[in-house]
Amino acid sequence: MVLALLCLAVPGLMAATAHAAGTPSYPTPLTDAHSTAHAWGIETRIASTTPCQVEMTVNQTIFMAHVPEMVQAGLLNTLVTPALQKQAPHYLMNTVQTDVTPGFVHALFTQNGAPARCHFAWSYIAPDGLPHSMLGFDFTRAAHDHIDWDHLRFGDMVPTAQNTVVDPQFDTLVNQETVDVTIALARDHAPGDLPPPGQAAGARP
Helix, strand or coil: CCCCCECCCCHHHHHHHCCCCCCCECCCCCCCCCCHHHHCCEEEEEEEECCEEEEEEEEHHHHHHCHHHHHHCCCECCCCCHHHHHHCHHHHHHHHHHHHHHHHHHHHHCCECCCCEEEEEEEEECCCCCEEEEEEEEEEHHHHHCCCHHHCCCCCCHHHCEEEEECHHHHHHHHHHHHHHHHHHHHCCCCCCCCCCCCCCCCCC
16 A cells, blocks of 8 residues: 555545535535645546446646645655656555545445445546546445444555456556655655555555
8 A cells, every 4th residue: 555655644635525514415526626636636526326436537737736735735745855746646646546535435425315335436637638547446335334434544445345446557657656756765764664666556445
């Protein structure tokens, strides 16, 4: 799991899933145009209600332009220098999706009338405007309801996510950038809790 540079919780992005007073009814959008997630290039939409499918997209250009804000806000470590940002965009996008995915899953399954199961799919829009798959997985309302969301720990969702599929090309890019990041931070005497060079990308809810 690639989280060496990112705090476990991202309050600004998680707040993006909050709704007005009361419990929303399915299918209520998970984020809106005023959310931090939207401002940083992350979009969510319920693409299908029957069967349920949530599509989550990162606009790489917008996302990378706002990485300095994430660093300034303390969401990303100050070791994420401009040079490292250019060197590891897929690493950083994978890191952020790892952190925000639980919030999106929770926002869906706490809606009134939420389905018994939903498919979640991540993709990113490259600077050339072309979409690229990142990963997808299924999650059930029953599994959601067994999680202690008030005391969520990293990895709590992993055992109950189903049918997880990581795009091979995205996996390769993240793995290569993980090696680059590891080398760069080791050179800067970063703490020794970096992910191993062979760490695969993927849904780490």
